[in-house]
Amino acid sequence: MLKLFVQHRRCLVGGLSLARRTFLSEAYQCREAWNARLATPILAKVDLDTLYYDLEQRFQQRNKISAIDIDIYANKLVDETHVDEIADLLYKFRLTEETSNTLDSTHHALVRNYLEHRCYGQLIEVLNNRLGYGIFLDNYSANLTLDQLIKGQEFRHAARIATLVALQEDFSNPITRSLSLYGCYRYTKTPDAEHFDDLAPAEAPVGDQTGGQKKKKKDEIKIRVKFLRNEFFDDHFDLKNSQQLLGKTFIELSRSYGGVSNLIGASCELLGLALYRKYDVGLEFVANLQDQQINSEVLQIVRGVLEKETNKDDEKRAAFSDAIDKIEASGCKLNKESFEKLILELVHKSVTENEPSQIETQKKVYSDWCALRQQRLDEELERLQRAKRLKDIEQMSVELEKEEQKLWFFENEDKLDLEIDSKRVFYPKRWFGKKKKPRTVDVDYVPPEVRQRN
Numbered sequence: 001m002l003k004l005f006v007q008h009r010r011c012l013v014g015g016l017s018l019a020r021r022t023f024l025s026e027a028y029q030c031r032e033a034w035n036a037r038l039a040t041p042i043l044a045k046v047d048l049d050t051l052y053y054d055l056e057q058r059f060q061q062r063n064k065i066s067a068i069d070i071d072i073y074a075n076k077l078v079d080e081t082h083v084d085e086i087a088d089l090l091y092k093f094r095l096t097e098e099t100s101n102t103l104d105s106t107h108h109a110l111v112r113n114y115l116e117h118r119c120y121g122q123l124i125e126v127l128n129n130r131l132g133y134g135i136f137l138d139n140y141s142a143n144l145t146l147d148q149l150i151k152g153q154e155f156r157h158a159a160r161i162a163t164l165v166a167l168q169e170d171f172s173n174p175i176t177r178s179l180s181l182y183g184c185y186r187y188t189k190t191p192d193a194e195h196f197d198d199l200a201p202a203e204a205p206v207g208d209q210t211g212g213q214k215k216k217k218k219d220e221i222k223i224r225v226k227f228l229r230n231e232f233f234d235d236h237f238d239l240k241n242s243q244q245l246l247g248k249t250f251i252e253l254s255r256s257y258g259g260v261s262n263l264i265g266a267s268c269e270l271l272g273l274a275l276y277r278k279y280d281v282g283l284e285f286v287a288n289l290q291d292q293q294i295n296s297e298v299l300q301i302v303r304g305v306l307e308k309e310t311n312k313d314d315e316k317r318a319a320f321s322d323a324i325d326k327i328e329a330s331g332c333k334l335n336k337e338s339f340e341k342l343i344l345e346l347v348h349k350s351v352t353e354n355e356p357s358q359i360e361t362q363k364k365v366y367s368d369w370c371a372l373r374q375q376r377l378d379e380e381l382e383r384l385q386r387a388k389r390l391k392d393i394e395q396m397s398v399e400l401e402k403e404e405q406k407l408w409f410f411e412n413e414d415k416l417d418l419e420i421d422s423k424r425v426f427y428p429k430r431w432f433g434k435k436k437k438p439r440t441v442d443v444d445y446v447p448p449e450v451r452q453r454n
Helices: 002-009 031-039 048-062 067-076 080-093 097-101 104-116 120-128 139-151 155-167 174-189 242-256 263-276 279-287 296-308 315-325 339-407 413-422
Strands: 293-295 333-335
Touching: 031 339, 048 067, 048 080, 067 080, 067 097, 067 104, 067 339, 080 104, 080 120, 104 120, 104 139, 104 339, 120 155, 139 155, 139 174, 139 339, 155 174, 155 242, 174 242, 174 263, 174 339, 242 263, 263 279, 263 293, 263 296, 263 339, 279 315, 293 296, 296 315, 296 333, 296 339
Parallel strands: 293 333
Antiparallel strands: none
């Protein structure tokens, strides 16, 4: 009976085998190596409340925070009490000149803390605001994030993380590549796969239930600016449409999987071009398929994407839709397998081949970060001590100079008088207008004789 139960658990469910583990194991978390940082002398003596108060005071008084202090604060976090505070400190730190010295362990600590407390929305907000926070995913943290989101059925967040990795144009890690493809494909298959939460457009005004009239628009506030920047769309970081971001991600993944020469690559590129709305490129792509295989499941999703397109009058979209309908007649071979099953096989292969080596590499990275943190702290302490010594020397020289003036006052009295006289301020004379010439008296002047009239 037990044997029959085990066989039943290993049966195919929806074409997918449950007998083998597909995603990352618990060992990939490297929890023991990650938690070892808390036992180091630096983090063991730190009190988060005191450190946060000190950092706030220093920022308000001197507008300067050191990178090692931010790293210590981020790595000391073990609960969700200070999750919001670290984001606030990072935003302020980004405005200082020390932001270029941010340690890699700071990025990693922030990502792991958000994952630990399931703050997925906040994590995506921080990662998407690259200018404001300056936080980026490395391959290992991206794998942890994608794995946790996929296991938790959070495909919307997983696809959003994949688009952020695609914007970095780095799918060199096989596990990151396969998990990103799986997350994006699962999200694309969902019926409500329209917009990501952080990129959803503003809702239109809703009609009043009583009168049926639309709400009045708010008064526009116009602000005078010195100049206007020329409008430029880079078709990369400026993308705000969720479907286009997904399409660009599928195209990046297609290049990593061999492009048109591979079933996975060709299917991803076709789906990506449809989502990305690159219909003219899509027409050329379909024309060059010839004997290449395309997955039939992907083909149905592409048709659904084109049907949802609001711009029905677009000639390029209509031509691309016709080419999709005639793709079977063009000699292209259709693959009938489940595309999700093919992706899961890629995930299983990448995890099996790369997980052990990446675990050992990450354990060494954690150890190196602890040593680097101690080194940076020693350098910072030495810098502060050197600055304090210089300040003490300057203060001592001022005091010695004053003492010397007291001791040699009478010998240098004449010199001091000259210095005092040289410090006198002579103000310029005021001008009260042009002076009148004084009357000149003629000494030879004889007044006329005055006679009395009769």
